[in-house]
Amino acid sequence: MAMLPFERSEYLERLGKTKQRMAAAGIDVLLVSNEHNMNYLSGYDGYSSYVPQFLMVAGDVDEPLWVGREMDVGCALNSVFIDHAGIVGYPERYIGDPDLHPMGFMADLLRERGWANRRLGVELDTEPFSPYAYSQLQRHLPNAQFVDAGPLVNWVRGVKSPQELIYMRQAGVISDLAMQTAIDSIAVRVRQCDAAAAVTAALIRGTDEFGGDVPSKPTMATGPRSSGPHLTWTEERYKPGEATNIELGGCRHRYHCGLSRTVVVGQPDAKLTELAPIVTEGMGVALDAARPGATCEEVEAAFRRFTMERGALKPSRIGYAIGNGWTEGTASLKPGDKTVLEPNMTFHMMLGFWYTDWGYVCSEVFRVADSGAPETFSSLPRQLFVNA
Amino acid sequence: MAMLPFERSEYLERLGKTKQRMAAAGIDVLLVSNEHNMNYLSGYDGYSSYVPQFLMVAGDVDEPLWVGREMDVGCALNSVFIDHAGIVGYPERYIGDPDLHPMGFMADLLRERGWANRRLGVELDTEPFSPYAYSQLQRHLPNAQFVDAGPLVNWVRGVKSPQELIYMRQAGVISDLAMQTAIDSIAVRVRQCDAAAAVTAALIRGTDEFGGDVPSKPTMATGPRSSGPHLTWTEERYKPGEATNIELGGCRHRYHCGLSRTVVVGQPDAKLTELAPIVTEGMGVALDAARPGATCEEVEAAFRRFTMERGALKPSRIGYAIGNGWTEGTASLKPGDKTVLEPNMTFHMMLGFWYTDWGYVCSEVFRVADSGAPETFSSLPRQLFVNA
Numbered sequence: 131m132a133m134l135p136f137e138r139s140e141y142l143e144r145l146g147k148t149k150q151r152m153a154a155a156g157i158d159v160l161l162v163s164n165e166h167n168m169n170y171l172s173g174y175d176g177y178s179s180y181v182p183q184f185l186m187v188a189g190d191v192d193e194p195l196w197v198g199r200e201m202d203v204g205c206a207l208n209s210v211f212i213d214h215a216g217i218v219g220y221p222e223r224y225i226g227d228p229d230l231h232p233m234g235f236m237a238d239l240l241r242e243r244g245w246a247n248r249r250l251g252v253e254l255d256t257e258p259f260s261p262y263a264y265s266q267l268q269r270h271l272p273n274a275q276f277v278d279a280g281p282l283v284n285w286v287r288g289v290k291s292p293q294e295l296i297y298m299r300q301a302g303v304i305s306d307l308a309m310q311t312a313i314d315s316i317a318v319r320v321r322q323c324d325a326a327a328a329v330t331a332a333l334i335r336g337t338d339e340f341g342g343d344v345p346s347k348p349t350m351a352t353g354p355r356s357s358g359p360h361l362t363w364t365e366e367r368y369k370p371g372e373a374t375n376i377e378l379g380g381c382r383h384r385y386h387c388g389l390s391r392t393v394v395v396g397q398p399d400a401k402l403t404e405l406a407p408i409v410t411e412g413m414g415v416a417l418d419a420a421r422p423g424a425t426c427e428e429v430e431a432a433f434r435r436f437t438m439e440r441g442a443l444k445p446s447r448i449g450y451a452i453g454n455g456w457t458e459g460t461a462s463l464k465p466g467d468k469t470v471l472e473p474n475m476t477f478h479m480m481l482g483f484w485y486t487d488w489g490y491v492c493s494e495v496f497r498v499a500d501s502g503a504p505e506t507f508s509s510l511p512r513q514l515f516v517n518a
Numbered sequence: 519m520a521m522l523p524f525e526r527s528e529y530l531e532r533l534g535k536t537k538q539r540m541a542a543a544g545i546d547v548l549l550v551s552n553e554h555n556m557n558y559l560s561g562y563d564g565y566s567s568y569v570p571q572f573l574m575v576a577g578d579v580d581e582p583l584w585v586g587r588e589m590d591v592g593c594a595l596n597s598v599f600i601d602h603a604g605i606v607g608y609p610e611r612y613i614g615d616p617d618l619h620p621m622g623f624m625a626d627l628l629r630e631r632g633w634a635n636r637r638l639g640v641e642l643d644t645e646p647f648s649p650y651a652y653s654q655l656q657r658h659l660p661n662a663q664f665v666d667a668g669p670l671v672n673w674v675r676g677v678k679s680p681q682e683l684i685y686m687r688q689a690g691v692i693s694d695l696a697m698q699t700a701i702d703s704i705a706v707r708v709r710q711c712d713a714a715a716a717v718t719a720a721l722i723r724g725t726d727e728f729g730g731d732v733p734s735k736p737t738m739a740t741g742p743r744s745s746g747p748h749l750t751w752t753e754e755r756y757k758p759g760e761a762t763n764i765e766l767g768g769c770r771h772r773y774h775c776g777l778s779r780t781v782v783v784g785q786p787d788a789k790l791t792e793l794a795p796i797v798t799e800g801m802g803v804a805l806d807a808a809r810p811g812a813t814c815e816e817v818e819a820a821f822r823r824f825t826m827e828r829g830a831l832k833p834s835r836i837g838y839a840i841g842n843g844w845t846e847g848t849a850s851l852k853p854g855d856k857t858v859l860e861p862n863m864t865f866h867m868m869l870g871f872w873y874t875d876w877g878y879v880c881s882e883v884f885r886v887a888d889s890g891a892p893e894t895f896s897s898l899p900r901q902l903f904v905n906a
Contacts, residue, residue, distance in 0.1 A: 133752075176748040177735070180645075180845065201834050204872050205746030222834040226850035228668075255650035257568075262643035262666065278650065280616075323729030327722035334715035334751075341711030341753030344735045347565070358593030360564040363722075364521075365729030446589050446610040457568065462614035484592050 132209045134173055135383035136293055141211045142192075144171055147286045149189050157251035157277050159240070160187040161267075162194075163259040166455030167283040169384050172196055172212055176205030177344070179258045181225060182232040188245065197239060199225065199232075233263050237270030246271055251279035256459065284460045287453055290474045294385060294453065295497060298476060301387035302495060302507030304342050304380025308332040309389055309508075312350070312376050313515050316393045322363040322374075326350050333380055346386060346456055348378035356392075356489045359482055370396035375482075375491045379456065386456045387507050388478040390493035393515040402490055405442055406514035409481050409492050412437045413512055416448065416463075416479060417496060420504045426467035433463075433481075444483055452478040452495055471498045490514070520597045522561050523771035524681055529599045530580075532559055535674045537577050545639035545665050547628070548575040549655075550582075551647040554843030555671040557772050560584055560600055564593030565732070567646050569613060570620040576633065585627060587613065587620075621651050625658030634659055639667035644847065672848045675841055678862045682773060682841065683885060686864060689775035690883060690895030692730050692768025696720040697777055697896075700738070700764050701903050704781045710751040710762075714738050721768055734774060734844055736766035744780075744877045747870055758784035763870075763879045767844065774844045775895050776866040778881035781903040790878055793830055794902035797869050797880050800825045801900055804836065804851075804867060805884060808892045814855035821851075821869075832871055840866040840883055859886045878902070 134141075148171060152160050162168050165179035172185050172194055183198035193212045198205075200219035207217060220235040240246050250271070253259055255278075268276065290298065311332040315325035329348050336342035351361040353372040368374070373394045379386040394402065416433035430448050437444065447464035450457050453476055461469035463477065480493040492512055496504035522529075536559065540548050550556050553567040560573050560582055571586035581600045586593075588607035595605060608623040628634050638659070641647055643666075656664065678686065699720040703713035717736050724730035739749040741760040756762070761782045767774040782790065804821035818836050825832065835852035838845050841864055849857040851865065868881040880900055884892035 176746055177737070177750065178748040201747050201870075201872060204874070204877070205749050207874075208743045208746050208749060223853075226835060226838065226852060227854065252649075254653075255648045257648070258645045259649060260643045260645070261640075261647060261649045261652040264649040265642070321729055323722055323724060323731075327719040327730075330722055331715040331719040334711055334718055336711060336753065341709055341751075342715075343711075343752075344750060347732045349565070355596045358564055358596050359589050360566040361593050361596060362565065362732060363729075364731075365724065447614060450614065464614055465611075466615065482589075484589060486592070486595075489592070 132173060132207070132211065134211055136173070138211050140291060140293065141171065141173065144286060145187065145194065148187060148283055151282050151286065152187070152189050152251060155251065155277060155279060155282060156249055157279060158189055158248035159245045160251035160279055160282070162187060162283060163253050164256040164283070166384065167253070170287055170454050171283065172210045174206055175209035176202050178202045178205060182263055184236060197236060231263070231266040233266035234270050237267060240271065247273040249275045249277055251277050251282065253280070254278040255280060281459050284458050287458055288451055288460060288475050289472055290453060290476055290497070295474065297382040297385040298387050298453065298495065299507055300340050301380040301382045301385055304333060304336050305378060305387045305389040306508055306510050307337065308378050308380060309376065309391055309510055313393055313517065316368055316374055316395060317517055318370055318395050319367050321365055321367050322350065322352055323365050326363040329378060333378060336380070340382065343381040343383060345381045346379055348376060350374055350376050354487045357484050357487050359484050359489070368395045371399065373398065373402060373488065375489050377491060377493065384454050386452060387495045388452060388456065388480065388493055389495070389508050390480060390482065390491040391510065391515055392490050392492070393517060395517050398514060398516055399488065401488060402514055405483060405490050408437055408440045408442045409490065410512045413479065413481055413492060413494070417506065418503050420471060420477070420496060420498060421502060422471055422473050422498055422500065424471050426461050426463050426469045426471070427465050430463045430465060442483065444481065446482070448481055449477045449479040452476055473498050473500045520561060520595070520599065522599055523685070524561070526599050528679060528681065529559065529561065532674060533575065533582065536575060536671055539670050539674065540575070540577050540639060543639065543665060543667060543670060544637055545667060546577055546636035547633045548639035548667055548670070550575060550671060551641050552644040552671070554772070558675055558842050559671065560598045562594055563597035564590050566590045566593060570651055572624060585624060619651070619654040621654035622658050625655060628659060635661040637663045637665055639665050639670065641668070642666040643668065669847050672846050675846055676839055676848060676863050677860055678841060678864055678885070683862065685770035685773040686775050686841070686883065687895055688728050689768040689770045689773055692721060692724050693766060693775045693777040694896055694898050695725065696766050696768060697764065697779055697898055701781055701905065704756055704762055704783060705905055706758055706783050707755050709753055709755050710738065710740055711753050714751040717766060721766060724768070728770065731769040731771060733769045734767055736764060738762055738764050742875045745872050745875050747872050747877070756783045759787065761786065761790060761876065763877050765879060765881065772842050774840060775883045776840060776844065776868065776881055777896050778868060778870065778879040779898065779903055780878050780880070781905060783905050786902060786904055787876065789876060790902055793871060793878050796825055796828045796830050797878065798900045801867065801869055801880060801882070805894065806891050808859060808865070808884060808886060809890060810859055810861050810886055810888065812859050814849050814851050814857045814859070815853050818851045818853060830871065832869065834870070836869055837865045837867040840864055861886050861888045
């Protein structure tokens with residue numbers, strides 16, 4: 131039997147909220163393809179989203195159906211909360227055959243259940259549902275009406291439960307350990323890959339009390355490469371004066387806690403030592419603005435006002451909702467985002483500055499408090515780290 | 519400047535082959551969205567495919583255009599072989615705004631280049647191009663003709679160059695080291711996450727000669743969870759008699775070399791000790807069949823014949839083309855796949871057996887030789903490993 135990270139009642143509550151939104155959007159059956167949404171609503175823990183799979187949530191049926199590759203039925207049996215009768219595998223012949231698409235199987239199953247001419251919600255702007263898969267589903271279900279559900283489930287995920295917050299705080303403890311490992315490992319003549327190995331091991335090892343789950347790869351770009359926010363380590367050795375921008379995140383039961391810091395070996399460039407304290411103070415200002423009732427754009431405006439007066443311009447958003455699977459794809463701390471902060475929403479405040487040949491990062495996850503300033507999930511100093 | 523893992527001439531050769539296929543498919547401009555295809559054709563090394571980005575390959579222009587998020591221009595500057603005039607970033611306001619889609623920017627750019635009413639190739643069944651992104655692109659380009667390019671670039675990737683093979687062999691050396699680490703780490707009372715940390719560190723550390731790049735997470739499911747091919751470690755401790763199915767892969771410049779073995783702590787179940795030698799011998803039979811000129815289905819048939827006679831049934835394919843980004847999404851070693859094996863194609867022969875509450879895995883990457891039996895990339899014994 132599956133060992134579930136949440137009580138059955140919590141999954142049912144999530145489904146209840148999802149069904150309310152489905153009703154409001156006129157969706158009879160929601161075909162959830164986003165792997166994080168699938169995990170959130172069912173517990174499904176297989177890393178198998180490179181093949182088509184759906185969690186089918188019908189508004190008038192208690193439990194969802196998990197439908198995936200036959201091979202992955204074992205993944206479902208060992209991880210979902212739903213009754214095993216609700217686990218359906220499609221045969222292996224559907225894999226790697228250009229003339230046969232799993233959506234044909236999905237369509238047959240929907241027909242069997244009497245859902246073939248209902249209003250079907252699909253997640254049209256989220257991996258891994260492809261245009262081809264969608265066209266196949268449409269072709270096989272000529273009488274269905276399709277409704278773009280967009281990030282419907284993602285929005286349900288926004289406000290965290292007490293148990294979700296426990297996991298995120300634990301992930302935060304792991305993030306601090308891993309960042310400390312980075313600070314301790316980065317030194318002149320050390321290979322970047324050796325530091326990355328130590329950091330990743332720290333993320334997976336966790337603490338003696340709780341282990342780490344599958345983390346996102348740490349981003350650790352050094353020297354000129356630190357101008358790219360999504361580059362990572364090489365096999366080169368750290369050189370004096372080089373900065374490394376680190377973005378990493380501990381993970382517990384698929385809940386991530388992002389954390390970023392910049393580490394310099396030797397003498398840091400003046401550009402960094404000038405920018406860093408502005409960002410440190412700016413983060414304090416922005417966090418102080420992140421109170422329940424404020425909007426996302428107000429938080430960003432507070433940061434922008436403060437940093438621009440001091441000559442630091444950050445053109446990109448300063449944060450986003452985080453939780454299951456890292457970025458939730460909903461609220462952003464950016465101009466124009468009028469999402470109102472509610473207690474127990476969690477954001478990754480990511481203050482990344484990337485210029486032509488250098489960069490600086492400092493970030494932290496926070497939880498919107500019931501009142502006042504938010505809870506933050508890291509206890510590391512918010513500073514530029516300089517290693518001798 | 520970017521440090522390129524391949525000569526400029528090799529990228530141009532890849533583009534040349536791609537353009538030949540484009541011409542045959544009636545495609546004027548190919549919009550490459552698959553991140554592995556983007557890396558293959560340009561060197562782009564940012565892990566940024568969670569936002570829309572394209573490599574635009576025009577049949578009548580030498581170098582492709584890289585178009586992505588403004589923030590990621592730094593990733594491109596530090597990794598692509600193309601002239602910097604060919605690197606275009608779209609403004610940050612396109613991110614996280616439901617009313618503004620990066621495809622609007624892409625359409626404007628295509629218009630500027632005079633490509634808005636040409637035949638545009640799109641990769642319709644590959645992550646991360648979404649149905650919504652596709653519909654937006656169509657809406658913004660009413661006069662373009664869209665052609666599903668399918669896995670056009672993926673097929674170009676099939677036959678490996680000498681330099682690609684060097685990286686894959688190096689990845690194979692790393693895979694062996696990491697698997698040995700798994701064998702050495704898995705013991706009664708050890709936490710699964712601690713073994714996974716050691717294995718992942720070994721994958722990233724590599725050897726003294728060459729470091730490991732970003733690996734895929736190792737799959738390490740234990741006990742009943744080993745019935746699921748895509749589950750991985752937990753924080754539980756290994757118990758006597760439990761089997762762990764390990765699938766991992768070293769990585770060099772995005773070229774992966776998969777490797778799977780099963781490790782048991784204590785006394786293995788008779789089911790395992792009966793199946794393992796059949797799979798070992800079956801792999802030898804299948805590898806021997808993997809000669810140039812044979813078809814994929816013939817290789818699978820040789821394995822199936824041998825193992826079924828001995829009572830072992832594997833319903834899923836026994837392998838697939840592997841290289842940049844792991845699975846290439848083209849040829850499969852399965853019934854009906856008539857792809858002819860050519861010298862320097864590389865496959866992951868993945869002999870995974872998953873039953874209701876147990877499983878067994880043994881795999882290896884091979885290169886189709888110029889003649890005769892293939893080269894294999896692991897030197898580990900093909901056996902069930904039993905730890906005291």
